[in-house]
Amino acid sequence: MSPPVSASRTMPIRLSRSIGLLPVAVLIVAVLAVISIAIGVYSLDWRSVLSGDGVDHSTMVLIESRVPRTIAVILAGATLAIAGLIMQLLVRNRFVEPSLAGTTESATLGLLAVAIFAPGIPIFAKMLVASCFALMGTFVFLAILRQIPLRSPLMVPLIGIMLGGIISSVTTFFAYRYDLLQSLSAWTTGDFSSMLRGRYELLWLAGGLALLAYIASDRFTVAGMGEEFTTNLGLNYRLVMISGMAIVAMVTAVDVVTVGAIPFLGLVVPNLVRLVMGDNARMSIPWIAVSGAGFVLLCDIVGRTIRYPFEIPISVMVGVIGSAIFLVLLLWRAPRVG
Amino acid sequence: MIEIDHVSKRYGDVTVVDDVSLTIPKGGMTTIIGPNGAGKSTLLSMMSRLIGMEAGRITVDGLDVTTTPSRDLATRLSILRQDNHLDARLTVRDLVAFGRYPYSRGRLTVEDRDKIEAAIDFMQLDPMRDRFIDELSGGQRQRAFVAMVLAQDTDYLLLDEPLNSLDMKHAVGMMRMLRQTADELGKTIVLVLHDINFASCYSDRIVAMADGKVLHNTSPDLLMTPETLASIYELDVSVHDIGGHRIGVFYR
Numbered sequence: 146m147s148p149p150v151s152a153s154r155t156m157p158i159r160l161s162r163s164i165g166l167l168p169v170a171v172l173i174v175a176v177l178a179v180i181s182i183a184i185g186v187y188s189l190d191w192r193s194v195l196s197g198d199g200v201d202h203s204t205m206v207l208i209e210s211r212v213p214r215t216i217a218v219i220l221a222g223a224t225l226a227i228a229g230l231i232m233q234l235l236v237r238n239r240f241v242e243p244s245l246a247g248t249t250e251s252a253t254l255g256l257l258a259v260a261i262f263a264p265g266i267p268i269f270a271k272m273l274v275a276s277c278f279a280l281m282g283t284f285v286f287l288a289i290l291r292q293i294p295l296r297s298p299l300m301v302p303l304i305g306i307m308l309g310g311i312i313s314s315v316t317t318f319f320a321y322r323y324d325l326l327q328s329l330s331a332w333t334t335g336d337f338s339s340m341l342r343g344r345y346e347l348l349w350l351a352g353g354l355a356l357l358a359y360i361a362s363d364r365f366t367v368a369g370m371g372e373e374f375t376t377n378l379g380l381n382y383r384l385v386m387i388s389g390m391a392i393v394a395m396v397t398a399v400d401v402v403t404v405g406a407i408p409f410l411g412l413v414v415p416n417l418v419r420l421v422m423g424d425n426a427r428m429s430i431p432w433i434a435v436s437g438a439g440f441v442l443l444c445d446i447v448g449r450t451i452r453y454p455f456e457i458p459i460s461v462m463v464g465v466i467g468s469a470i471f472l473v474l475l476l477w478r479a480p481r482v483g
Numbered sequence: 484m485i486e487i488d489h490v491s492k493r494y495g496d497v498t499v500v501d502d503v504s505l506t507i508p509k510g511g512m513t514t515i516i517g518p519n520g521a522g523k524s525t526l527l528s529m530m531s532r533l534i535g536m537e538a539g540r541i542t543v544d545g546l547d548v549t550t551t552p553s554r555d556l557a558t559r560l561s562i563l564r565q566d567n568h569l570d571a572r573l574t575v576r577d578l579v580a581f582g583r584y585p586y587s588r589g590r591l592t593v594e595d596r597d598k599i600e601a602a603i604d605f606m607q608l609d610p611m612r613d614r615f616i617d618e619l620s621g622g623q624r625q626r627a628f629v630a631m632v633l634a635q636d637t638d639y640l641l642l643d644e645p646l647n648s649l650d651m652k653h654a655v656g657m658m659r660m661l662r663q664t665a666d667e668l669g670k671t672i673v674l675v676l677h678d679i680n681f682a683s684c685y686s687d688r689i690v691a692m693a694d695g696k697v698l699h700n701t702s703p704d705l706l707m708t709p710e711t712l713a714s715i716y717e718l719d720v721s722v723h724d725i726g727g728h729r730i731g732v733f734y735r
Contacts, residue, residue, distance in 0.1 A: 239570075363581075363584065363588075366573070366581075370571060370573075373528075376531075376532065377533075377557065377561055377562045377563075377632075377635075378557055378584045378635075379554035379556065379584070380553070380554075380584070381553065419572060423572035423573055423577075424571055424573050
């Protein structure tokens with residue numbers, strides 16, 4: 146083996162530049178956020194908003210709909226991307242994310258169970274039930290991975306997709322039986338159009354969980370190097386694993402409860418950031434948060450303008466763009482993986 | 484001192500390590516050799532609490548490895564296994580910095596930084612400190628991992644087949660650096676090696692295992708005889724004195 150000299154000589158420069166560019170990226174996201182607030186079917190009258198008496202229609206639209214929606218987009222984008230990264234580190238496979246590991250599908254099953262057995266409980270309790278289901282689904286996924294000899298890293302997401310398919314079919318069957326197919330489609334299709342004040346705030350909890358993940362980021366980086374590596378450094382591997390997966394499950398559940406599932410986001414964003422920033426979560430999480438928020442904001446803006454005044458749901462936008470990027474990553478990586 | 488007291492390990496019906504008792508003194512380099520399936524790596528993994536044991540007790544400086552908090556052990560004993568991490572994208576410097584995790588929990592002090600720099604210097608990794616380890620050659624990557632356990636600054640360094648996938652030049656370089664680590668930094672090094680001649684040339688003591696048992700625990704000179712090697716490997720090995728070292732020849 147000879148060192149691949151040419152490509153890596155530039156690495157230190159690339160790395161330090163990337164760190165310095167973070168404020169620029171934040172600025173871009175801020176600009177996107179302003180655009181996101183500005184566009185919509187009702188055209189805002191900025192003068193009456195700025196005059197500040199706070200009773201006109203424009204101010205109301207802004208506070209009740211546009212700002213909540215934009216915050217929801219930013220929070221969902223950032224937290225789902227971080228959840229994807231945590232899962233990739235813990236599973237030690239960069240092709241997994243909650244919607245490719247049975248996690249999202251299990252959360253949806255949990256919501257269906259609530260809708261059937263306890264439809265009246267508050268949204269926070271619904272989220273907790275969905276989190277428990279998501280966590281259980283994730284552990285089933287991990288248990289299957291332990292049983293099957295993994296000849297290729299690509300086996301891991303394939304198993305996740307199959308498991309997710311099985312869980313989804315169970316969910317669909319019962320949703321059909323109990324006449325809940327419409328609710329089901331709200332959970333499985335991410336859509337920000339219903340993000341009004343009072344309906345998005347749970348996403349702040351996902352934000353808090355993502356912050357927690359950032360604080361504990363060193364543990365996840367270490368766990369990403371394997372059980373023996375982790376044990377050598379005096380960390381409890383199982384504890385890191387369970388707490389990390391709990392964060393992933395709760396972020397996923399919050400997302401499904403509020404926005405609905407957004408596939409591929411947690412896969413595409415961490416993988417693109419990783420190419421430049423590497424696997425040190427402490428370095429990459431800020432970038433993943435900003436890129437995730439920016440990516441979803443952009444998809445949301447495009448989805449709202451392309452068929453104006455109609456909207457294309459965010460899950461469709463992210464799904465189409467994200468799966469295309471996923472395919473490119475797969476094909477590009479294939480020679481090194483195989 | 485590492486004391487192994489009547490330790491056994493079974494996987495199902497197969498006894499991998501069979502009632503082994505062994506004392507590894509502090510200081511110097513002890514190498515464990517033996518044929519495939521002798522239980523060498525399993526013993527090393529039990530010594531470093533990576534896996535449990537069915538019977539017996541292992542202590543490191545009097546601390547029982549199964550009951551001492553893992554974090555405390557991490558400041559006394561480090562283990563490097565052959566889990567090749569070929570695709571890990573950490574910079575060399577970040578990887579070595581993780582060696583300080585048992586002390587700093589991620590908040591590096593001035594002392595931590597000094598130890599990190601010292602380890603990078605000692606393993607001659609300075610030119611590639613900001614490169615990702617997935618972009619290094621096998622030898623460089625191996626050195627980066629050794630630098631990490633050096634930064635961990637434990638009295639005991641356990642390495643499982645550190646010469647795997649290294650060419651002759653890098654294998655010799657690695658053994659010289661480990662010898663230097665034992666001599667200059669006063670560390671106790673325990674190795675599992677496949678190459679009996681590397682073991683003979685560099686070790687202070689050689690422990691020979693076969694079928695889960697310790698057959699010999701002696702100096703390289705006493706171990707490197709045709710009779711002893713035949714008893715370990717069931718293979719005819721002629722032994723020659725070359726350049727002051729006992730070299731086994733067994734290729735034909």
